[in-house]
Amino acid sequence: MIETKLKISKYPVTAVKGRFFFRERLLVLSKNISRTIVLPDRSKDPVIYPSGARVKFQAESSVIAQTNASTGVLSEVRFENSSGSRTTPSEELSSLEEYPFCSTVWPALIYLSTQISHAAPNPSWPLENVAPLLVHKDLFKEYDQNEFSHSERVLLDAFRLGIGERITPYTDLDENRLRWISSLAASANNDHVKAVELSSSISELENPKVCVINARASANHGSSLSKESSETTSTVGGLYRDLLAGKDPEVNGIYSSITQLVSWYPEVTQKIDEGKTFFYDLEAAEAGRVEENSIFANTGLYKILAYTRQAFDSEYLPSTLLTNPAISSAPLSLLDNLINRAKISEGDLKRICAQRPEDASYLWCRVSPETASKEHLIDEEFEYEIFRREFIKESSDSENKIKTVMEKLESGMVLTEKEFDLLPPGMKEIAKDICKLIVNGFDQSLTYLLEDETITERLSDKLPIDTGNADGSAFRSDSLGKKYLRNSFDYLLAAEWEEAIGQAREVLRLTDDESLRDEALNFVACGYWQIGEDQKSIGALETALEGEYNSALQINLGIVAQHLDPTSAIDHLVDLASEAPTSELQFQVIQRAFSIWYQSEIQEKIPKKLQGTAHKLLQEMYADKESNDENVWKLTSLLSSNEGTLPDIDTTDLSTLRENMLEIGQAQTEGLVEYIEAVGELRGSSDWVSERKDSVVSLVLNIQQVDIASAASGVLGMTLLETGIEIPVEKELRIQCFTIIGVCQSLMGEDGMPRQELIDQFVDSVKLLDQLEPAAREDAKELFRVASEELLRCLVVGAAPLIQQFYEIAQQLSYAPANRVRRSGNVVPIHREAKKLKKNIYTVKKTVKNFHGLNNLDLFDFSDELLKNLETVIRAMSRYV
């Protein structure tokens, strides 16, 4: 059991100030952190001591308050006099925990209550002296808070202590307010009989909160205590009582009073209006507005109603809604609404029909007529579906009268009245009009028939296609236009180009529908293109593109334009690009124009018009964050590789990727080496960066394979290897070999020596060779052999004159004093160089020998001779280092 810790607080009430002859007795009226108000003995004038005043009081009597240490809730109060005897202030006082004292002078009131009840009250502070001060307006004006003035609060506490009536004469509250305060105090003390009696004369219409007093009384003593009459009860009171009694409240009462009711309790307002929508939704409900997100939407039929009123994302209704019992009581028109909006599927039908068996036939015929049972169709007298099923029935039954009638009509024969009767309502009227068309020909009243392609298809010979309407206007029909469009396409597929063009032209004559006309123009263009009439073809496509832009038509125009002379083709495409609505489409056209220019070799420089449009497009694409990054790069690369310059691009706010693209593009304009270096500097692991690195590796490898012996092969290879781009082992080995071959070939004849980096790479490539799978190693060996022999040859050829020089120097040194030469230090670098050279020749030769054996004896002999000479030189020079 958890023991409640209690806290005892002592509030001095009477006290003594000073000592001996200067003693003065005081009544403490109020004490807070800023000041203490006291009333001296037998005085009517209070004295105010501000905080910090150097006054010492000695308590004579006090109020002892017992509170819960953890919650601070007051549970008991007692008065303790100077002799230490304690008295309980009032028997009436109750529910202090729930309704604690609310005034600031409550300890003084307790003192007063004990004195009043006392047979011989203390004459020092008579009621007439103290009471006016306790309810003094100016003295305590800061305590007028939250609907209750200070004096009202004092009275509330006083009534709780049973001395309210003694204090009342000193206040200026009106009768009604006094009754309200006193009844409130009685109710707080759980004296409901008294509370109801006191509040009985208060009109609920004037003070609706009275209903709470009555409701509390009813809750504690039954309804006998409360006196309700329609004249005196308010709607808020009625709502309150209904809710308290668990009765269904009047909806009008809710709309008019719930706001008022919850306003009495700010904490309740906060709780129910957490989502800030309660009052809004209530207002909407009162106004008859159905809101999908209303807090009431989860209740009863409201949700179904909401689904019928609002657009909702899900294609079908949630299954929980369909199993909701409310679905059985929902008005049928609500379900019809959902059916009309295709929110109820065939799969839902079983569930709904189980809840509404009486509507099963109707719902089935409404939602899924093709799966409705025959009984359902008969129940609903659904003649159309009965007719349709009969019509589509697969049978050779010549007795199928419906089929016979339809075939008769289809072949242009008129029906008899009896035959008309076989058709369901709606279709019968159409059949009669078709017969009218057959007999009398077309007139304006039959225009609606032209919307039905199955009619125009079958009865086109009855329509005034060539002659026009009776009033002289041209005959128009979209459905007939569509039929001609199909004919045109059939001719295209049959490679009958002129006929295709002819049928497509009929479409243009018959319809104003833009999509049909555009397609007809496309077919005209296709036909003309096939027979070599490119200008006519382009004309048709350009006309089609004047309206709504269509990327397929644009591509077609590009294809046809390719067959013009390149200059005209590029001109057409550039014009097309300027008109294209999106940068994506513009890019496609520009790309095609570049391809024509590139293939045609009409001129070295990009045509100005194409260049200008491409530059403008590139600037727009960089400025537009939404444009496709891949296309931005493609155009950047297209321009930088073909043109050598890029337009000025505003780099403000460019993404890192776009910045990289621009940087690489610019490097590309400067040259291949710069491009490779720039790619090598790219950081990050984005797809684009990886692609660039892969592509630069492939580029170098391709160039090297095409032109093995060129200096470019060596330079590009060296540049690439120096960037440190990660390259798959097999490719890296190939690049290294090609680089060695390229560099060595370019040095041949110039007696140049390969740089140390190349030798180091060679050593690396030996390691790479070892990393390869056996099969791949076998494949790579031949290339490696060529590269290593090439390197050895280049090395020894380049080294021979140098070794000769070293040899001569060594001979000359033999004439000089060794000490002096050593001191000069001049021989050290030569000696070091000779050692390095020896090591390089030895390493390369050994590798060649290890991998390929002694195939090239001349080269090996020459290498051995050089090594011997070098050995001699090194030995001779070692005396001087």
Add this chain to the structure above:
Amino acid sequence: MTPPQKDRRNPYLVLGLPYGASKKEVRKGFAKRARDLKKGKFTAYRNEDLNWALHQLELAEKDPELDIENFRAPANQILFDGDNDLGFFNPTVQPLSQKTSELPKSEIQNIIDQAVVEWIINNFTDVVRNLRLPYPTPIKES
């Protein structure tokens, strides 16, 4: 039937197919055209044209960039979708006509009102039962 100029051949048209035909349709188109050629029903193209067309479409499938060289006919496929047009002579499934009329405003208001009442009962009864007197709280000295 006029054969198109050599470099204007369109692989789809050669195989008698609309632009964008599927792989399966391409194979079927090829077979049908080959049969028609053999029977002499179709003379605009030769077998080598058919082989070329099939090869082109196979290549374009592997490398979509090649597709940009194919004339689009039709350009707007939607116009040719649903070739079986529905109408009087090809009656489609139609739902039964609606027999109910629009829900009157008063009924809508009733549904809303019921929901409000139900919501208030569900969410408010306990709140009201626990309500205190509209009694002032003690003053907190600042």
